[in-house]
Amino acid sequence: MLTHRPMSKIDPSIALDVHANEAACPFTEPRARAAHKGHFGHIMVVGGHVGMAGAARMAGEAALRVGAGRVTLAVHPESRLLAGAGCPELMVHGIAHPDVLDAAFDPMSLLLVGPGLGQDDWSEAMWRQALHSGKPMVLDADGLNWLARHQKQHLPAGFVGTPHPGEAARLLSCQVADIEHNRPAALHALIQTFGGVWVLKGERTLIGDGSQHLMNTTGNPGMATAGMGDVLTGVIGGLWAQGLSPWDAARCGVFGHGRAADAVAAELGERGMLATDLLPWLRRWVNGKTT
Numbered sequence: 705m706l707t708h709r710p711m712s713k714i715d716p717s718i719a720l721d722v723h724a725n726e727a728a729c730p731f732t733e734p735r736a737r738a739a740h741k742g743h744f745g746h747i748m749v750v751g752g753h754v755g756m757a758g759a760a761r762m763a764g765e766a767a768l769r770v771g772a773g774r775v776t777l778a779v780h781p782e783s784r785l786l787a788g789a790g791c792p793e794l795m796v797h798g799i800a801h802p803d804v805l806d807a808a809f810d811p812m813s814l815l816l817v818g819p820g821l822g823q824d825d826w827s828e829a830m831w832r833q834a835l836h837s838g839k840p841m842v843l844d845a846d847g848l849n850w851l852a853r854h855q856k857q858h859l860p861a862g863f864v865g866t867p868h869p870g871e872a873a874r875l876l877s878c879q880v881a882d883i884e885h886n887r888p889a890a891l892h893a894l895i896q897t898f899g900g901v902w903v904l905k906g907e908r909t910l911i912g913d914g915s916q917h918l919m920n921t922t923g924n925p926g927m928a929t930a931g932m933g934d935v936l937t938g939v940i941g942g943l944w945a946q947g948l949s950p951w952d953a954a955r956c957g958v959f960g961h962g963r964a965a966d967a968v969a970a971e972l973g974e975r976g977m978l979a980t981d982l983l984p985w986l987r988r989w990v991n992g993k994t995t
């Protein structure tokens with residue numbers, strides 16, 4: 705039986721001018737002596753459903769490790785203790801009723817929406833609250849899956865989307881093979897459809913905003929492991945919260961994330977790499993230390 709398949713938004717005739725991503729460490733000057741945490745942003749991670757507290761935790765911890773001032777996790781009440789365990793620097797709210805988020809969003813400089821958010825009614829209510837806040841945001845993982853279901857949703861002006869090819873296929877109503885067959889055309893379709901800055905992950909991640917398109921060359925197959933994308937979301941958010949533009953946060957974040965993974969691989973090999981292994985190397989990178 706034939707099943708209806710919506711028409712793909714990918715135009716295979718698209719040929720983008722794609723340059724190498726040569727993003728260096730974005731911070732070259734030491735911090736001002738009188739710096740305080742209020743200067744480096746307050747991020748809220750919206751995610752962490754039951755069984756996926758770790759996704760929100762990894763995004764939050766990565767944001768702190770690249771220098772964000774404050775990070776709060778808004779997670780399912782059953783995830784609250786686990787999400788913060790072992791990282792007391794993170795603030796953690798268990799959210800039973802997502803409508804309380806309206807007030808909680810007020811002091812936030814930006815949101816990271818999706819790591820471990822899940823697919824049920826609670827997840828959708830959390831997602832809707834985040835979108836309606838109008839806050840700048842990085843949308844990842846289930847945050848993107850909800851966007852795929854509600855295509856016409858109005859996105860905030862400051863927006864970075866970070867799909868892997870599976871999520872990109874859901875967003876563009878096509879198969880993963882269609883994405884992989886012509887990744888620049890898929891990137892173009894994401895930008896045309898939704899606006900903002902897009903990071904199409906995978907081997908040689910692409911970054912684009914409609915006027916510039918880059919291909920990343922750092923990173924290695926050791927990164928094909930759970931949670932690696934959650935860490936990237938935190939890195940991009942942490943750089944953005946410190947004053948970089950969304951574009952610079954995306955291109956520098958992708959570069960530094962891959963660079964940290966390459967340092968881990970050089971020391972211990974690719975196999976068995978954990979997403980959290982990158983954290984000390986991200987810290988080195990963001991302080992301009994060669995890895």
Ligand SMILES: NC(=O)C1=CN([C@@H]2O[C@H](COP(=O)(O)OP(=O)(O)OC[C@H]3O[C@@H](n4cnc5c(N)ncnc54)[C@H](O)[C@@H]3O)[C@@H](O)[C@H]2O)[C@@H](O)CC1
Binds near residue numbers: 755822869906931
């Ligand atoms: N410790 C945790 O709490 C973790 C929670 N996670 C959460 O789990 C939820 C589901 O995310 P998943 O990404 O696992 O599930 P998805 O179903 O979105 O993605 C998995 C599928 O996407 C496709 N795919 C992914 N990367 C690809 C690539 N590079 N090339 C080709 N195809 C590719 C493959 O078909 C793969 O089976 C998210 O909310 C996520 O944040 C994951 O991030 C893993 C770790």
Ligand SMILES: Nc1ncnc2c1ncn2[C@@H]1O[C@H](COP(=O)(O)OP(=O)(O)O)[C@@H](O)[C@H]1O
Binds near residue numbers: 928932
């Ligand atoms: N073979 C590879 N080479 C380079 N980078 C890779 C490779 N495989 C995965 N990555 C990177 O690792 C990350 C994986 O993210 P994602 O698939 O979202 O993982 P998760 O959902 O488990 O967090 C992305 O940044 C991706 O670009």
